[in-house]
Amino acid sequence: MKLNYIPLKKCPLLELNMASACVAEEEVYREVLTCPICLCLLTNPKVTSCMHTVCCGCLDKWINQKAKQVQKVCPCPVCRVDFKVPKGGANALKGNYILNDMLDALRKKLEKMADNIEQYCDICVLHDNKVQATSKCIDCDQFICDSCTRTHQSIRAVKGHKVIPITGDDQKDTRATLEMFPKRSKFCESHPDEPLKFYCTSCCEVLCRDCCITTHSGHKCEDLTHNVKGDMKNIGSLIEMAVQREANVKNAIEEMNEYKEIMENNAVAVKAAINATRKAQHDLIDKHYNNQVTEVEKLKHDTMKKVDVHIDSLELQNGITLSTKHLLEMQQQFGHPAQIISIRQELNSKTKEWSQPLELEFEPRIKIIFNDGKTTESGLNFGSVMPLEKTLNKFVRIEKNPFAMVGTMCSFELLENGDIVSAHLEGGINITDHITHEQKHHVKMRCIRLTTQGNNTIAVDRDTGTIKQLDEKGNFEREVDCIKPSDHCVAAGLDGKLIATHGKGQVSHIDVNTNTLISTHKIKDDGNVPNISITSRSETVISYFELNIVEKYSKNGDLLFTYNGQQGEYGLKTPTGVCVDPFDRIIVASSDNNTVHLLDSKGKFIKLLVTPKDNIIDPQDVAMDKQNRLIVGTYQGKLHYVNYMAN
Structure with a gap:
């Protein structure tokens, strides 16, 4: 009965192009057949319970040095996992016979032995005749000449042995030897002429036909190839x-x-x-x-x-x-x-x-x-460094008594000094003190989208479709006109970088300091003015009002992810404002179901920071303050402070 082995050609290591794969193959074989302790080819390889193979002698020395005598365990020299040391030490462990066989077949190649040494017939040499070998019997592990090959194949006891020709090409001969490995026969120790073909499920032993009839008579024996399929x-x-x-x-x-x-x-x-x-x-x-x-x-x-x-x-x-x-x-x-x-x-x-x-x-x-440190009339307040941990609070805490601004609000941002700049469309732009909550400055400009850089406000003028830069008091400074109107939305990044959506489904990266265009790429266009934000890696985050999705793009315009919310009542419904926190986690307001979603930097949902139970109605925009609190602004002009980070 022939054994059904998985053909060697299915091995991914051997499907490589023959010309380019030789070196890679040799390195893989060398790695597998090298002792991790002495770094030489394995000698009498032994297998630990964690399935790592070491020279028997090296492993014995290792056990003597590292074994814990009380528990009778020793850490594996490869993975450091403890394995039980049997009586008799390393020699009592299971041998890795497949590696032994491979060592015999590959030792010449791996040890870089000379290829021009003539190989004589092992049988003829016993009779003092030096006849060049032309074949090799895999089962006998003998080199044989033409005459002995014919004799070998005619003797009943060895007729079924696997014999391969020797081509003289070391690479081809090695490959041919390995390809025959799964096809070779393994013979019974008790009946040397009988191949192992059966498995006794009662004794958990591999048997030949004679063993099934004699010492295992009456036991349940299965075909070996069928039983090994599970393994x-x-x-x-x-x-x-x-x-x-x-x-x-x-x-x-x-x-x-x-x-x-x-x-x-x-x-x-x-x-x-x-x-x-x-x-x-x-x-x-x-x-x-x-x-x-x-x-x-x-x-x-x-x-x-x-x-x-x-x-x-x-x-x-x-x-x-x-x-x-x-x-x-x-x-x-x-x-x-x-x-x-x-x-x-x-x-x-x-x-x-x-x-x-x-x-x-x-x-x-x-x-x-x-x-930041502060310089005041009364003296200096030193700036200080602190580590901000990424850890989230177990429970989100929303501060009571939100303060309300004048009129309905479309969007807002914070200046470097902490003051709040808000856009109210027909109501213009307001600059509000973050401590007293009193309005400090007002700008007559129809605006629904704005951002800040330092203490400058960068706003989109709704009437002209242009981007204007204002100082901390709201005074006009200059236009950012390196892109053509009509502009829709802006977001500020690091080091004077700005992103702006404009035209039909376009976003541009701008250097505000030099008023120059860096790059432009396509985005989706759902017919509405999107909300945008920018990460520390100059990636663009966009919320689409009509499409009910949030997307992130690389600086080159590659789509990095699309987030369409969670299933059920807390899904993403009419997303509006979007921002990123100090760890580039993404926060998006979902106005139609009164929720605020927290995503990781790859767009995976983490948790809801605001739920309908929090009674924050129609959230329009979100921003982080200098205390790393989230501010949620509603369409009615209320600002709610949300603490979700551990520190």
């Missing part, structure tokens, strides 16, 4: 899990590297703010602000160190997963059913382990915040 399926599932784990870890590492970049940019921006304030207050406060710079560096250094530790942990997990995946692939491609069944318990254990979700998230993340 082969398990190996396939584990390999798929390894691929997914590898992808998840890789994504987490990429995210951590992105966070490092954000952290670096964040630290640079904060240090610039510190230096600007220090210059205004002169040498008297140099010592204080030097200390603040040091604190930023310390916070950055400590955070980066934690991030690097997390990345190292993720890379270690990934390395362990890849190592195990390669071993599983070798078992899948070249393992004999008898060998695979012998590790069934380990396969089940690994499946259970890998079924648990990976801990990939890095917490707590922080952002460095600089609270």
Whole structure:
């Protein structure tokens, strides 16, 4: 009976182009067949319960050095997971026979032995005849000449052995040998002429035909190839899990590297703010602000160190997963059913382990915040650095007694000094003191969309469709006219950057300082004026009134995500104002169902910050103040302060 192995050609390692794959194949084989302790090719390989393979001698030395004598366990030299040390030490562990066989077949190639050494027939050499070998018997592991090959194939006892020709091409011969691995026969120790073809489910042993008839008579015996199908399926599932784990870890590492970049940019921006304030207050406060710079560096250094530790942990997990995946692939491609069944318990254990979700998230993340120093008639208030944690409050707290502005409101933003600038269409633009809540200045301009940079207001004039820059008192300074009207909405970014929607479904990135256009790309057009915001990475966040969606675009115009709300009564209904918090989380007001949604930077819903039970009617716009509170403004002109971050 022939055994049904998975054909070797299905192995992804061997589907590569023959010319380009040789080096990659050799490196994979070398990795799998190399001892992780001595870093040489394996000698008498032994398998731990966590499925890692080590030289028997190396593992014995490791056990003697690392074993915990009381518990009789030892940490694995690869993954550091404890395994039980059997009586007899490493020698009593299961041998990795498939790797042994592969070592025999590949040792010449991996040890870079000379290719021009003539190979003689192993049988003729026994009779002192040096006849060049032309074939190799995989089952006997012997090189044979033409004459011995014919004899070999005519003897009944060895007639079924797998014999392959020797071409002289080391690469082809190695590949041919490996391709025959799954097809070779394994013979019974008790009946050397009988191949192992059956599995006794009563004794959990692999048997030959004679064993079934004699020592296992009356037991339930199944066809070996049928019984091993479950194990082969398990190996396939584990390999798929390894691929997914590898992808998840890789994504987490990429995210951590992105966070490092954000952290670096964040630290640079904060240090610039510190230096600007220090210059205004002169040498008297140099010592204080030097200390603040040091604190930023310390916070950055400590955070980066934690991030690097997390990345190292993720890379270690990934390395362990890849190592195990390669071993599983070798078992899948070249393992004999008898060998695979012998590790069934380990396969089940690994499946259970890998079924648990990976801990990939890095917490707590922080952002460095600089609270500006103030110069007043009574003296100086020093600025200070503080770490802002990404952690959310368990319960959102909405401050009581919101204050109301004059007239209905379309949008609002905050100046650097904390004052609130609001747009009221026919009612113009108001600048309101954030402490006394008294109106300080009024601008006669029909406006529904505005933003702020520092203490400047940048507003869209509804009558002319142009962008105008106002000072902190609302006085006109200049027009931002590097794009043609009609302009609809604006949002301010870092370092004088501005984004504006205009025309039919267009958004432009502008440098306000030089009044120059940086780039323009397409967006959706639902026939209404959208609300927009900008992240620390110059990504555009847009809420579409009619389409009931929120989208984020890269600076180049690539769509990064689309969010259409949650299912049920708290879905996204007529989204209006949108903003980002210090961690680039996205906050969007849903006016028709009186909710405010919090999303992560990738558009995944986190929680509702405002629900209908909070009785905030018709939320129109949202913004963050300098205390990192969320301000929710309603169409009726009421401003509600929402505390959702832990600090």
